[in-house]
Amino acid sequence: MKAATIRTFQTVHTWTGLLAGFALFVAFYAGALTVFHDDIAAWQNPPWRAAADANVPMDTLIERLLAHHPEARQDFGIVLARDSSHAAYAYWEAKDGSRFATASQVEAPRSEASENELADFVYALHDSLGLPVIGLYLMGIVSVIYGLALLSGILIHLPQLVKDLFAMRVGRNLKRLWQDAHNAIGVISLPFHVIFAVTGALFCLFGITLAALNTVAFDGKLFDAFAKATNTTPAVTVSGTNASMLSTEALIERARAEALKSGVTTFEPDYMHFVHYGDRNAVAEVRGLSQHTLGSFGSVAMSAHDGTVLATYVGDKYSVNGISYASLFGLHFGSFGGRTVQWLYFILGLAGAFLFYSGNLLWIESRRKRRHAEQPRKTLVMARATVGVCIGSCLAISGAFVATWIAVRLGVDAGVPQRVACYGLFLAACAYACLRPVARAMIELLWVTAALTAAMALVDLASNASAMAQAWSPLGWRVIGVDLTGIALGIVFAVLARAATRRARSGNANSVWAIKAPSPVAVGTERPQ
């Protein structure tokens, strides 16, 4: 490649990084935590502090749902309880939008899937920065820019990729070290980043992209073809005769047996979908999670009346379309390989966040004036933004954990406190980074984040100790796991704070990251004439 082309791609890489880097940092940090979605849910509602309606059987939920909303019988779903201390909830479409309700909420259903779950809030931060509607499109555009950043990054480094890949030039040239770390992480975790750029763009922009492709290139036939390729519920006509329905337990058992016959080793149901409930031709579809397969979310459709299997989309019964579609979810959520893959995704997710953070630092470093104490204004602005947004979002998410913890113990809904704490702390951190000298702001925000994160984990461990000792349940491991991870993250933030302090005191003074010595003018005035 010509030198001029490489320079062009360098510009592309810089600009795409600037445009998407901040949003990607939040997406990756929150995404790394979201890997442990169910564990965070268990942390909020451990077995000894079960959520409301946790013990209500699913058939009671369906009965109550149809008693209050008979029109929902044509098409509704049940999101199964993820563990014994959570409640299953129903999902259906009303005339003016989606409705969600656990057994005791059917009279006044919610219009959001969950309002109090910390795990779902962290997920919302991950996929849309927590912003309704616009956030998802924003993150979709960010994913596309991220893809271009990856491609241009690879093109820049291609000529010397192999030679420099494992080079870590630790030495006086700190920029070189940051550059090496940025490149090594970028290249080694490239497959992982490609997965997210592609699936992220697909998940966020799916509806409008499909509509656009339908008009531009598929002559209006894409929607039908897509529905045919991904539909897992067989089409049936209403018979008009009422019939008895099998219990949800019986349907789940039958689905599991059918799935295990189809080449998977596990099938953990997480969602059921009913069509024409109560009719002779009613269909029940059970979706479940299988391990050690890319099509980790499979489904079995049956007659809800007698349990005859109508269609199976699991293991070796998948079509090419089916397995491709299912693998998008498996690959994005890291749900295909148990705890090992979850930890791998967690670490790669944090490494991804580091990639965007280090990208910003490199941008600042390559514009540093080595011979002047005064640094260009734009690098100072960038430094403030990086500290405020990146460290601020870590602090904000820890704050959401604290707010949830307190709200649960006060017996109030955690939804509003979570959001207030999260966005409040984020804005406060950004303001703080703008007002304080940036090197000090960075160190102080890191220490606050370290202290808050570790303290939350320690307090939770201490307060749960007696409950765990009295009524131990295997779910307790999840709570302990979340707390230990919190302590570990707290230690990481503390280590970063110490490193930043060292940099500020003894690193090169001509930098935005140096804590300035008292200005020579002030010293001069004290000198006797």
Added chain:
Amino acid sequence: MIARCLAGTVLGFPLAALLLALLLHVLPGHGQALLIPALILFFPLWTAFMATAYMFRSGPRAWLIMGSANIVVFAALWLLRLPG
């Protein structure tokens, strides 16, 4: 720079879409069995065209060549779709 960026973004989108539609059209059964893998390829392909646009010497050249490519692929697709 901006002209090439726009050429890749604006013209790369339909070009990627039309190429995939063309590919599916010539496959047996109009590619219904491979629809999802083809749709997954859409974003990587679009991104590749965005990057390709920067390889052109100038903005107008990028618009000209990518625009012509769009027309050629669209015409091919249209001819193939003609009945008979």
